Amino acid sequence: MLGLPLSFAAPAALAALLALPALWYLLRVTPPRPRRIDFPPLRILADLLPERETPARTPPWLLALRLLAAACLILAVSGPVWNPRAGGTGDARTPLLLILDNGASAAHDWRERVRVATDEVEAAARAGRPVALLATAALPAGLEATGPGPALEHLRAVAPQPHLADRASHLPAVAAFLERAPGSAVVWIHDGVAGPDGDAFPAGLAEALARSGGSVTVLRAEHPPLLALAGPDASGGRLGVTVVRAEPNGRETGLVRALDAKGLPLAEAGFAFAAGAVTAAVGFDLPVEIRNGIARFEVAGERSAAAVVLADERGRRRRVGLVFGGTSDQAQPLLSPTYYLSRALIPFADVQEPRGGRGVSEAIGQMLDAQASVLVLADVGALDAATLERVAAFVEKGGLLLRFAGPRLAAGSDDLVPVRLRRGGRVLGGTLSWDSPRTLAPFSPESPFAGLAPPADIGVRRQILAEPDGDLARRTWASLQDGTPIVTAAKRGEGLVVLVHVTADTTWSNLPLSGLFVDMLRRTLALAGSAPPTAGGAPGAAPPVLAPRLTLDGFGSLKPPPATARAVPATFVDRATADHPPGFYGPLDGGLAVNALRPDDRLKTLGLAALTGARFGGLDQARTRDLRGAFFAAALALLTLDTLASLWLGGFLGLMAARLRRRPAAALWLVGLLALAAGPPPARAAEAGRPNGVEAALVTRIAFVVTGDAAVDEASRAGLAGLTQMLASRTALEPGDPVGVDPARDELAFYPLIYWPIVASRPLPGPLAIRRIDAFMKNGGTVIFDTRDAMTARSGGPQTPEGLYLQRMLSTLEVPELEPVPRDHVLTKAFYLVDTFPGRYANGQTWVETLPPAGEGTDRRPARAGDGVSPIVITGNDLASAWAMGRRGEALYPLVGGDPRQREMAFRGGVNLVMYALTGNYKADQVHVPALLERLGQ
Numbered sequence: 001m002l003g004l005p006l007s008f009a010a011p012a013a014l015a016a017l018l019a020l021p022a023l024w025y026l027l028r029v030t031p032p033r034p035r036r037i038d039f040p041p042l043r044i045l046a047d048l049l050p051e052r053e054t055p056a057r058t059p060p061w062l063l064a065l066r067l068l069a070a071a072c073l074i075l076a077v078s079g080p081v082w083n084p085r086a087g088g089t090g091d092a093r094t095p096l097l098l099i100l101d102n103g104a105s106a107a108h109d110w111r112e113r114v115r116v117a118t119d120e121v122e123a124a125a126r127a128g129r130p131v132a133l134l135a136t137a138a139l140p141a142g143l144e145a146t147g148p149g150p151a152l153e154h155l156r157a158v159a160p161q162p163h164l165a166d167r168a169s170h171l172p173a174v175a176a177f178l179e180r181a182p183g184s185a186v187v188w189i190h191d192g193v194a195g196p197d198g199d200a201f202p203a204g205l206a207e208a209l210a211r212s213g214g215s216v217t218v219l220r221a222e223h224p225p226l227l228a229l230a231g232p233d234a235s236g237g238r239l240g241v242t243v244v245r246a247e248p249n250g251r252e253t254g255l256v257r258a259l260d261a262k263g264l265p266l267a268e269a270g271f272a273f274a275a276g277a278v279t280a281a282v283g284f285d286l287p288v289e290i291r292n293g294i295a296r297f298e299v300a301g302e303r304s305a306a307a308v309v310l311a312d313e314r315g316r317r318r319r320v321g322l323v324f325g326g327t328s329d330q331a332q333p334l335l336s337p338t339y340y341l342s343r344a345l346i347p348f349a350d351v352q353e354p355r356g357g358r359g360v361s362e363a364i365g366q367m368l369d370a371q372a373s374v375l376v377l378a379d380v381g382a383l384d385a386a387t388l389e390r391v392a393a394f395v396e397k398g399g400l401l402l403r404f405a406g407p408r409l410a411a412g413s414d415d416l417v418p419v420r421l422r423r424g425g426r427v428l429g430g431t432l433s434w435d436s437p438r439t440l441a442p443f444s445p446e447s448p449f450a451g452l453a454p455p456a457d458i459g460v461r462r463q464i465l466a467e468p469d470g471d472l473a474r475r476t477w478a479s480l481q482d483g484t485p486i487v488t489a490a491k492r493g494e495g496l497v498v499l500v501h502v503t504a505d506t507t508w509s510n511l512p513l514s515g516l517f518v519d520m521l522r523r524t525l526a527l528a529g530s531a532p533p534t535a536g537g538a539p540g541a542a543p544p545v546l547a548p549r550l551t552l553d554g555f556g557s558l559k560p561p562p563a564t565a566r567a568v569p570a571t572f573v574d575r576a577t578a579d580h581p582p583g584f585y586g587p588l589d590g591g592l593a594v595n596a597l598r599p600d601d602r603l604k605t606l607g608l609a610a611l612t613g614a615r616f617g618g619l620d621q622a623r624t625r626d627l628r629g630a631f632f633a634a635a636l637a638l639l640t641l642d643t644l645a646s647l648w649l650g651g652f653l654g655l656m657a658a659r660l661r662r663r664p665a666a667a668l669w670l671v672g673l674l675a676l677a678a679g680p681p682p683a684r685a686a687e688a689g690r691p692n693g694v695e696a697a698l699v700t701r702i703a704f705v706v707t708g709d710a711a712v713d714e715a716s717r718a719g720l721a722g723l724t725q726m727l728a729s730r731t732a733l734e735p736g737d738p739v740g741v742d743p744a745r746d747e748l749a750f751y752p753l754i755y756w757p758i759v760a761s762r763p764l765p766g767p768l769a770i771r772r773i774d775a776f777m778k779n780g781g782t783v784i785f786d787t788r789d790a791m792t793a794r795s796g797g798p799q800t801p802e803g804l805y806l807q808r809m810l811s812t813l814e815v816p817e818l819e820p821v822p823r824d825h826v827l828t829k830a831f832y833l834v835d836t837f838p839g840r841y842a843n844g845q846t847w848v849e850t851l852p853p854a855g856e857g858t859d860r861r862p863a864r865a866g867d868g869v870s871p872i873v874i875t876g877n878d879l880a881s882a883w884a885m886g887r888r889g890e891a892l893y894p895l896v897g898g899d900p901r902q903r904e905m906a907f908r909g910g911v912n913l914v915m916y917a918l919t920g921n922y923k924a925d926q927v928h929v930p931a932l933l934e935r936l937g938q
Contacts, residue, residue, distance in 0.1 A: 062645050069638035076631035094214075095145040095181045096124040096131045097174070099188040102158055103137040103165030104576075104596040105226050105603075106191055107304035107555045110160050112619045113189050116219060120187050121151050129185075132177060136195075137161035139578055140169045143177040156894045160554025162305030162583075162596055163576040168197035171204040178212035186216040189619070191226065192606050193246045196575075199607040206610040217615045218608060227254060227299050228306035230597045239317065240283035241297045241309050243271050246603040247278065255300040256282045260293045263795030267294075279602065288350050292316045296795075298556065303794070305582055305596045308556040312584070312593035314526045318374050318400075320349045321367025325360050325380035325408050337378035337404060337504030340512040344521050349374070361387040368394055373528050375399060378504045379406025382414050391416060396493030400528040403497070404504040405464040418475050418490030418497050420467040438480040440511075447477045448523045449487075450571055455514055460486065462508040463501045478520075487520070498524055544570050546592050551583030557795070558583065559843045560836065562899070568594060575601065699736035702914065703751040704880070706740040707759045713740065716757055718892055719880025723910045726883075730911060731831065733918070743769035748776045753917040757880060758787045760801035764809055774813050777871035782917040785810075788878040790844030791896060806874070815872060818847040825851070826868065830915040837909035839877030842897040847874040868920050873913065882906035 100117055102110075124131050125148035132145040135158045146154075178184055186209065195201075209216055226249070231241030241256060258267040267290070271280040284291065299307040322338045342351045352370055354363035360380055364387055367375055375394065380403070383391065392415070395401050401416060403409070410423065440454035466472055466485050477498075478487035489498040502509040511517050546568055548561035566579045575598045576582040585592045608614070702724065704716040720738035727733050741748065744766055748754065754776070765773075777783060787793075787802035799807070821827055821837065827848065828834055837846040849870035882903055884892040895902050 062642065065638055065642055065645065069635050069642060072631045072635035072638060076628050076635060080627040080631065094129070094183045094185060096120070096129045097134065097143070097145075097177060097184055097186045098131060098151070098155075099134045099136065099174075099186065099190075100155075100158060101137070101165055101167075101188075101190045102135045102160050102554070103191075103193075103195060104160070104162050104304060104306040104554065104582075105164070105193045105228065106137075107160040108226050108302060109191075109619065110554075114155065114158075116619050117155055117189055118152065121148050121155060124148055124151075133158070134170060134174065136165040136167045136170060136201075137163065137578070140173055143173050145177075145181065159896065160304065161578070162552040162554050162556075162581050163578055164195045164306075164596060166197055166577075167195055167201035168204065171201060171208070174205060175208040175211075178208045178214055182212040182214065184212065184214045186214055187219065188216060189219045190606065192220050193226065194604040194606045198604070199610070202606070202608050203610040206612065215613075215615075216611060217617065218611060219617045219619055226304070226306070226603075227251065227302050228304075228597060228603055229256070229297055229299060229309040230601050231309045231595075231599050232297065232311050233599055239286070239291055239294065239311075240281055242599070243273075243280045243282060243299065244597070244601070244603050245273075245278050246605045248273070248276055257298055257300055257797075258284055258286075258294045259296045259298070259795065261295040263296075266290055268300075288317050288319055298794075300797070303555045305552045305554055305556050305576075308552060308582070309595050309597075310552075310582065310584060310593035312591055313528075314593075316526075316528075318349045318525045318528050319370070319372045320345055320351050320374040320376060320525065321364075321370060321372035322351060322353045322376050322378070323360060323363045323367060323380060324378045325406070326378075337406075337512075339505075340517075341376060341378065341404075341504050341521075344512070344518045345525070347518075348522055349525055364391060373399060374402060374525055376402045376404070378404045379408050381408035381412030383416075388414060388416065392492075395495035395497060398494040400495060400525070401497045402524060403499045405499070405501050405508070406503050410464050416497060417499050418488045419472060419485070419499070420469065422465040422467055438482060438484070440486065440516075441479050441481045441483070443478060445571075448527065448571075449478055449520055451573075452516060452519050452523075454516060458509070458511055458514055458516065460502055460509045460511070466501070496527055546570055546572075546586030548581070549584045549586065549588070549591060551581040552596075553843060555791070557843045568592065574598065700733065700918075701736040701739050701751060702753050702755065703739045703741045703748070704755040705757070706742055707757060707762050709759045709762060712757050712759050715884055715893070716740070716755060716880045718884035718886070720755060720883065722883040722885035723907065723914070725885065726907050726911060727914060731915070733914070735914075743772050743776075748772060748781065749779070752781060753914060754781065754783045755880060756783055756785050757878075758785060758789075758802045758806050760805045764805070767812075770809070770812055777813075780869070780871075782869055782871055782873060782913075784873045784875065784879070784913065786839075786879055787874070787876040788840075788881075790839075790841035790876040790878070793844070793876055802876075816870075817850040818872070818874065819850040821846050821848055822851065826920075827912055827916050830912040830919065832908040832912055834905065834908050834912060836905070837875060837877065837879075837913070838882065838897065838899075838902050838906050839875070839879035840881035840893060840895055840906075841877045842895075842899060842902055844876035846877070848872070869917055877906075879906065879910060883910055 098117060098120055100113060102113075106113065121131055121133075129148075130145035131148050131151035132143045133151050133154050134143060138161075178186075186205070188205075205216065226245060228244050229241050230244050233240050233242070243254070243256065245251075253270065253272045256269050256271060257265055258269075259265055267284050267286055269282045269284055271282045273280045284294075286294075294311050296311065297309040322341055324336055324338045326336065338353060342353070345351050352367065352372065354366045361384055364375070364377075364383075368390060375391065391401065395416070403417065410421075413421070413423075438460050439456060439458050440460075442454065443449040443452055460480060463480075463484065463486060466488060472485065472488075475488045475490050476485040477489055479485050486501050487498065488501070489496060502511060504512060506512055548565040548567065550558045551561040551565055553559055561583065562581070564579070565581055565583075568580050568585050570586070570592065572580070572585075572592060572594065574580075576594050576596050580594055582594050582596045585594060608616075702720050704713075704720055706713055717738060717740065724735050724738060727735055739751070741751070741754070773783060785806055787800065787806055789800040789802040793800050793803065823835065825848065827837075836842065849872065881893040882895060883906065886892055891903060895906075899905070
C-alpha cells in the first residue's frame with residue numbers, strides 16, 4: 001500500500017473507511033432548535049446567565065478526534081501487518097508446506113531460521129491456510145497439513161540435529177503431499193550446504209512442483225558464517241583437523257581449540273583460509289602425554305555439531321618400543337627388520353629403539369622402563385624366565401605385544417604367542433618345494449583389517465605355521481588364499497598379543513614393501529589399551545556393537561544419548577546419522593568416536609539451478625509485526641480523550657473539581673484508587689503478601705530472591721508456585737505460597753530453600769546481603785544459584801556473563817569444594833530415583849558440595865556431618881521456567897531438549913531438591929536399599 005511494506009489480513013474491512021464522510025455528517029448535524037414561546041412569569045429569569053453552556057454544534061477538533069478513533073478501529077479490524085511475509089504464493093485456499101533445514105549446519109543461525117519460519121506460519125494463519133512442517137534432519141514420515149496453531153507447536157519442538165540432513169529421503173513424502181494438494185505453496189528455509197544426497201532434493205522438489213502446479217520460495221542467509229571440522233587426522237606425525245566451509249563467506253581466520261574429556265583446554269591453533277579456498281588444515285605438535293589426552297576439537301565461536309570433532313583411541317599416538325633379536329651384522333641400517341618397522345610406524349607412532357649394544361633381555365627391559373604402550377619383537381626367540389614374566393605382566397596390564405616371525409622364533413618356543421606353533425615353518429616356492437608363493441586372501445568382515453584391499457602382487461615365500469585347533473579360526477585376523485593364518489591374535493588379561501607369521505623385512509615376504517603393511521600396523525596399534533573388535537567372536541559373525549555413552553546435540557554440547565540413539569558396530573567408520581548421532585560409544589577406555597563429518601568430507605554449495613521460477617530471498621529481512629494491537633490501543637486512547645473532552649465541554653469536570661475542593665478526603669480517596677489501579681512497581685510486585693513473624697514460621701515456604709528484573713521475578717514466582725503444587729499433590733508436605741525475598745532486608749531463617757536466579761544485567765548485591773546469605777548457608781539453609789546459561793555456556797569456552805556475575809558474587813564467601821552430582825548422591829534418591837536435574841534446558845551441569853572420600857575397605861562415601869545437606873547448589877538449566885505453570889495448569893515456557901518427559905523429570909528433580917533440603921541425608925543409609933530395589937523391580 002502506497003509503496004509501504006504493509007498488508008492487511010482482512011482488507012475487506014477497509015471498506016468501512018468509505019463510511020467516514022457519512023459519520024462526519026451525522027456527528028456535525030444538530031437537532032433543530034425548539035420553538036420559543038414567551039411566558040411572562042419566566043421573564044424574570046431571562047437576564048440570568050446559565051451555569052453551563054452547551055455548544056450548538058460539535059467542535060471541529062472533537063469531530064476530528066472521533067473520526068480518527070473510528071479510523072483506528074477500522075484499521076485494527078482489517079488486520080494490518082508491517083513487513084508481511086508472503087506465507088507462500090498462489091491460491092490462499094491451498095496448504096503451505098514449510099521445509100526447514102535443521103541438520104548439523106543449522107545451529108549457527110537457528111534463532112533467525114525459527115523467527116522467519118514463525119512469521120511464515122503466522123502469515124498462513126492470517127490467510128486461513130493449513131500448514132505442513134517438514135524438518136529435513138528428522139526421520140522420513142508422512143506429511144499432513146494442520147492448522148497454524150498445531151504447526152507453531154510443532155515448530156517450537158524442532159531443534160538442530162547433530163547429523164547432516166538427508167533431504168532426498170523426504171522426497172517421496174513431499175511428492176505425495178503435493179499430489180494430494182495441487183497448487184500448494186512451498187517455503188524452503190535452507191543453509192546452502194549440500195548434504196549426503198548432494199543436489200538430489202532440489203531436482204526432486206522441482207519435478208514434484210511441476211506435476212502439482214505449486215510455487216516455491218527459497219530463503220537463506222546471504223553470507224552464512226558456517227565453519228565445520230573434518231578429522232581427526234593422525235598422519236604425518238601430527239594430530240590435525242581440517243576446517244571446511246561450503247564457500248568463501250568472509251570469515252577467513254579463526255581458532256581451533258583442543259580440549260580434554262573434562263572440557264579443559266589443552267592447546268589452541270589458528271587457521272587462515274587462502275584466497276578463495278574452502279579448506280584450511282590445522283595441526284597440533286604436542287607431547288605424547290598431552291596429545292593422547294585430547295578428546296575434542298572445536299572451532300572457537302561456532303555453536304554447532306558440525307564444528308566439533310571427537311577423538312578416540314584411533315587418534316592417539318602410541319609409544320612403540322622396537323626390539324630385534326638378530327645379530328649385529330643383521331641389524332645394519334637398510335637391512336634389519338626394525339628399519340622397515342620404524343619407517344612404517346613413524347607417521348602415527350612415537351618409535352623408540354634401545355640405545356647401545358644391549359642384549360635382547362636388556363633391550364626389552366629398557367623399552368618397558370620407557371613406558372612403551374606397544375612392544376614390537378622382531379624375530380625374538382625364547383626369553384629368560386625373568387624377562388618372560390615381565391613381558392607377560394606388561395600384557396596383562398593392558399599392553400600390546402606385536403611379534404614378527406623369523407628363524408629364531410621358528411626354532412624357539414614360549415607362551416607369548418596367540419596360537420600354538422609348529423617348529424621349522426613352511427617354505428613356498430623354493431627349489432625343493434612344489435608350491436608357489438601365496439598371496440593374501442580378502443580380509444573377513446570381523447577382522448580389524450576389514451575394508452583393506454590386499455594387492456595382488458604380495459607374495460609369501462615362507463611362514464610359521466599354526467597348529468590347528470578349535471580356536472584357530474577365531475584368533476585369525478589375516479590368512480593366505482589357502483586358508484593358512486598369516487596374522488593371529490589373542491586377548492591376555494587387559495592386553496593383546498598379535499603375531500605376524502612372516503618376518504618384518506623382505507626375507508620371507510614382500511609385505512613390508514607395500515602400503516598395506518602400514519595400514520595393518522596402524523589398525524593394530526589403534527587397539528592398544530582397548531579390546532580388539534573380534535574378541536570372542538565366531539568366524540563369520542558380525543563384529544560386536546558399542547552402546548552410546550555420550551552424544552552431541554545440535555549445538556555441539558555433550559549430553560546423555562537420546563532414546564532414539566542406537567549402538568554402532570565396533571568397525572563403524574561412517575559419519576553420524578539420525579540413528580547413530582555423533583558422540584562417544586562404548587566404554588570409557590577403548591571406546592569409539594562418531595563425528596558429524598568423516599575426515600575426507602568436504603562441504604559443498606547446494607545447487608538450486610533445477611528450481612526454475614522459484615522466488616529467492618534472505619533471512620535478514622525486517623521482522624514481521626502485527627499492528628492490530630497498536631491500532632486498538634490508539635483507538636482506546638482517542639476514545640478516552642473524547643470522553644474527557646465531552647465531560648469538559650459539559651461542565652462536569654469543573655463541577656467534580658469544585659466538589660473535591662469542598663471534600664479533601666474524597667480527593668485523597670480518588671488519588672489512592674488511581675495509585676492502586678496503576679499497580680505496584682515490578683520490582684516490588686513479588687513482595688506483595690510476604691508473610692512475616694509467626695505466620696512465616698508456621699508454614700513451610702520456598703523463597704526466591706527478587707532480582708528487580710520483572711520477567712525473571714515472574715518466572716521465579718510461577719516456577720516455585722508450580723513446584724509447590726507438585727509437592728502438595730505428590731508428597732505429604734503442604735507448603736505455602738512461594739515468597740520473594742530481599743536478602744539485605746528480610747529474615748531468611750524461615751525458609752529452608754532459597755532459589756536465586758542470576759541476572760547479569762542487575763547490580764551485584766551489597767555486602768550486607770552477602771553476609772546474610774553466608775550466615776543462612778552456614779546455619780543449615782540451602783541456596784540454589786541458577787545461572788540459566790546452559791544454552792550459551794560452552795565447555796572449555798569463555799565464561800558467560802551470568803557465570804562471571806556468580807563468580808564475583810561468591811568471591812567473598814567461604815564456598816565449599818563442589819563437584820557434579822554423583823550417581824550415588826542422596827539428591828538422586830531423596831524422593832524419586834533420578835540421574836539428572838533438567839530444567840528448561842537439559843544439557844547443563846548441577847554442582848553440589850563435594851562428599852568426603854570413601855573409607856578404607858569400602859566403596860561407599862560417608863555422608864557429611866550434621867544433616868548432610870549441601871549449603872549450595874549451582875545449575876544453569878533454568879529450573880523455574882520448567883516448573884512454571886499457569887492458573888489452568890498449563891506450562892508457561894517451552895523447553896529446549898528432545899526428551900518428551902523433560903518437564904516431568906524437572907519436577908521430579910525439584911521435588912528431590914526440596915525433600916533433600918528438608919530431610920537431610922537419611923536416605924544415604926543402606927537400610928533403604930531393599931525398598932529402592934523393590935521400587936526398581938516394579
